[in-house]
Amino acid sequence: MRCRSLQSTIYLEGSLQDMVRPHGSMSFRSGRTHPVRVAMRPIDKSLLEQMHISEVEIQRRKEFLSLDEADLADLAALKPLINEHIEIIVEEFYERQTEIDEISLLIGDSETLQRLRSAQRQYVLDIFTGYYDAEYVNSRLRIGLVHKRIGVEPKLFLAAMRTLKEILFRVIDENLEDVQATKSAKNNLDKLMYFDITLVFDTYIDTLLNEVHSAKRRMELYARNLEEKTKELAAYAEKDALTGLFNKRGMSEALNREIRMAERRHSLVSLIYCDIDDFKQINDTHGHHKGDEILVTFGQIMRETVRSSDICCRLGGDEFCCILPDCDAKSAKTIGSKIELAFQSKYPNFSISLGVAETGDRDYLREEELLRAADAMMYRNKEARKRSAAEAASKTSARTLPAPAQAAEKTTSSTAAQSDDH
């Protein structure tokens, strides 16, 4: 195997090769690390493999450009001449290149310029070796990759190739006497430089496409995340932060939807409306923290008592409701009683008031009408409960006069009041 540096480039590759060489592959060659078995990734393949460029493909490319063995041998014959002029060629090339602001900026400093000079020197010598095999092709492909990564645009690369060609043509013109040989040498050089340019462009475009695909994948991921976040936010907007039940807005949408569905199916929808009695007093006596705990517990009781298809909501403060699709008012009252029983067994000193309303299966109330009806019944039940509590209190105080009136114990069942009301 001939030893030819892969570091050669038109003008910028040299010092930047290490930027793109996978570190793993370097360690592996030097035997410092053991190869780990992982799925085949792009960095596990050579550029030639990634670009699907085989020996046959290299030959095809030469044929496309009518670059035959005789042309290549003629180019190799110019090697002594180029060797003789190599320093002048590289000197003039960089003099002209650094006159271009964009290129000067890309090169950046004198050490980089020095490294580029030596890489360029090697490239020019490589052109005239007469060997344009896989190794040569690989080094050309690498240039496209590096150019894309460091931002050397095709226009700069083409301008550089043109400058180099002009310089080489001039050296040939000035030193070859035979007109036919001069013409043929320039023609062969022209074809080889086309061969190089197509390879550089192939990896440049491939890298560009990979970047586009990668950006597309990132965008899709971002869009998916955004969609999930939007759904989460929308769900948050419909949920009550304290109890996790639907809030008023969520309830409104759900009730609307359930009434419309019931209309389509000619079925019933019932609504239980609950309010914790004297909740203000509970807060005042036991503190807000206890008040919160009661609200959360009530939400849990409600959820655990009803079917999973029923929709439990906290309308605000101490007011709750539950939407019961496919359920009549009688069953809703029974469910309400179960909720009340469970609540009172947890908090024997507190009570709730309930109201129930149903709609369907011939005429249907609107969402706010159904809510108003259930609320009105809850209110009537609460008033009835308050009246009987007041009566009980006055009877007790009459029996125990002249002692001051005691606060009534909250033992009256609101469900009983509700039933009476009906």
Ligand SMILES: Nc1nc2c(ncn2[C@@H]2O[C@H](COP(=O)(O)OP(=O)(O)OP(=O)(O)O)[C@@H](O)[C@H]2O)c(=O)[nH]1
């Ligand atoms: N702890 C707690 N209290 C709340 C919350 N939201 C509202 N409240 C309180 O709940 C109380 C509700 O009181 P009211 O609407 O007067 O009703 P009530 O005291 O239950 O009286 P009745 O409905 O007649 O039985 C108010 O004092 C509100 O400040 C909450 O998230 N946590």
